[in-house]
Amino acid sequence: MWDLVKHEECETWKFRTSRTHWWLCQVQCGPNIAMMIANGLCNPQCVRKIGSPSPNPGRHSHMVPRKIIIDTDPGQDDAVAILLALASPEEIELLGITAVAGNVPLSLTAKNARIVCELANRADVAVYAGCDAPLKRPLVTAEHVHGKTGLDGPVLPDPIMPLAPGHAVDFIIDTLRTEPIGTVTLCPLGPLTNIATVLARAPDIAPRIQEIVLMGGAYFEVGNITPTAEFNIFVDPEAAEVVFKSGAPITAIPLDVTHKALVTKPRNDAFRALGTPVGVAVAEMTDFFERFDKEKYGSVGAPLHDPCVTSYLIRPDLFSGRHINVEIETQSDLTLGMTVADWWGVSGRTPNATFMGDIDADGFFALLTERLGRLWARLCR
Ligand code: BDR
Numbered sequence: 001m002w003d004l005v006k007h008e009e010c011e012t013w014k015f016r017t018s019r020t021h022w023w024l025c026q027v028q029c030g031p032n033i034a035m036m037i038a039n040g041l042c043n044p045q046c047v048r049k050i051g052s053p054s055p056n057p058g059r060h061s062h063m064v065p066r067k068i069i070i071d072t073d074p075g076q077d078d079a080v081a082i083l084l085a086l087a088s089p090e091e092i093e094l095l096g097i098t099a100v101a102g103n104v105p106l107s108l109t110a111k112n113a114r115i116v117c118e119l120a121n122r123a124d125v126a127v128y129a130g131c132d133a134p135l136k137r138p139l140v141t142a143e144h145v146h147g148k149t150g151l152d153g154p155v156l157p158d159p160i161m162p163l164a165p166g167h168a169v170d171f172i173i174d175t176l177r178t179e180p181i182g183t184v185t186l187c188p189l190g191p192l193t194n195i196a197t198v199l200a201r202a203p204d205i206a207p208r209i210q211e212i213v214l215m216g217g218a219y220f221e222v223g224n225i226t227p228t229a230e231f232n233i234f235v236d237p238e239a240a241e242v243v244f245k246s247g248a249p250i251t252a253i254p255l256d257v258t259h260k261a262l263v264t265k266p267r268n269d270a271f272r273a274l275g276t277p278v279g280v281a282v283a284e285m286t287d288f289f290e291r292f293d294k295e296k297y298g299s300v301g302a303p304l305h306d307p308c309v310t311s312y313l314i315r316p317d318l319f320s321g322r323h324i325n326v327e328i329e330t331q332s333d334l335t336l337g338m339t340v341a342d343w344w345g346v347s348g349r350t351p352n353a354t355f356m357g358d359i360d361a362d363g364f365f366a367l368l369t370e371r372l373g374r375l376w377a378r379l380c381r
C-alpha cells in the first residue's frame with residue numbers, strides 16, 4: 001500500500017510504504033507522480049487529496065541536496081556519472097566515493113576515481129578503496145570495453161590526491177551510522193561487493209539507508225556480458241543477491257534503460273563543443289568505448305550506463321519503471337547473474353525493487369551536457 005504525503009517542514013513529497021520506508025520524491029519530480037500512478041505505485045486518491053505538485057520542477061527553494069555515496073569501478077561511464085554528481089551540488093551532496101574491483105582491478109578503479117575528481121578540480125572529495133574481488137568468485141574484468149586502464153580515451157594525468165585512509169566498507173558503515181536514519185543514498189555503479197559486505201557485516205545498516213539507486217541488471221535487454229546477464233550483476237551475483245534481499249529500498253537502472261541512452265554523434269559533439277577540459281575529456285571517453293559498443297550492438301552510439309543513476313537523482317521524472325520482485329540467479333552456469341525480474345507480476349513474490357524500464361533520452365543528454373558545462377564555470381570562479 002502506498003500513500004503520497006507532503007512533508008510539512010521542507011514541502012517535499014514522499015511516498016510512504018507499509019514497510020515504513022520513506023521514499024523521498026522531491027517537489028522537483030512532480031511529473032513523475034503521473035508515472036507512479038500509471039504503474040500502480042501510488043494511490044491517485046491521495047494525490048487529489050493533497051493537491052498538485054509544484055509546476056516549476058527543479059527550482060524549489062526548499063530543496064535539500066541528497067546525501068550520497070558513489071560506489072564505483074571507473075570505467076568511462078562511471079567517470080561521467082561522478083562528474084554529473086560533482087556538477088550538481090543543488091541536488092546532490094557527495095559524501096565520498098568508494099572504489100570496487102570491476103571493469104578493471106581495484107588498484108586502477110581507485111586511481112581512476114581520483115583522476116576524475118581532479119579533472120573536476122575536486123581533490124577534496126574522499127575516495128576510499130574497497131573490495132578487490134567478488135565475494136565467492138574470481139574477478140571478471142572488462143578491459144575489452146574500457147581499455148587497459150579502464151579510462152582509455154583522453155590523456156589524463158595521474159592523480160596527486162591520496163586515497164582516504166581506511167577501507168571503503170568501514171567508511172560506508174560509519175557514515176550510515178553517523179548520519180540521521182534515512183538520509184543517505186548509496187549509488188553503486190559497479191559489482192555490488194562493497195555494498196553486500198556492508199550489509200553482511202553490519203545488519204543494522206539496511207534500515208538506515210534512504211535508497212540504493214544502482215546500475216545493473218536487465219529484463220527485456222537480457223544481457224551484455226553473457227546472453228542472460230548484465231556485467232555488474234554477473235561479476236558478483238552473490239553480492240547482488242544480498243543487496244536485493246536486504247529490504248532496503250532499491251531503484252535499479254538496468255540495460256533496458258541504459259541501452260536507450262545512446263551517445264549519438266550529435267550528442268558526443270555537444271560534449272566536445274563545451275570546449276572545456278571536462279567536455280573534451282568526456283567526448284574522448286565516449287569516443288573510445290563507442291568503437292566496441294557500436295560494433296557489438298550495431299547501434300548509432302554507445303550506451304552511457306552509469307550516468308543514468310546520478311541523472312535519476314536529479315531528474316527522476318526522466319525515468320519510468322515498475323515496483324516489482326527481482327531475484328538473482330546464483331546457481332546456473334547458463335544464466336548466472338541473471339536478474340529474474342517479475343515485470344508482468346506473475347510470480348506472486350513480494351516486490352523488492354523499482355526496476356526502471358524507460359528513459360527520456362533527449363532530456364537525459366540535455367541535462368548531462370548542461371551540467372558538465374557548469375564544471376568549467378566552477379573552475380573559473
Ligand atoms: C556496466 O558495466 C560496466 O562496464 C559499466 O561501467 C556499467 O556499470 C554496464 O553493464
Ligand code: CA
Binds near residue numbers: 074075103189306
Ligand atoms: Ca560501472
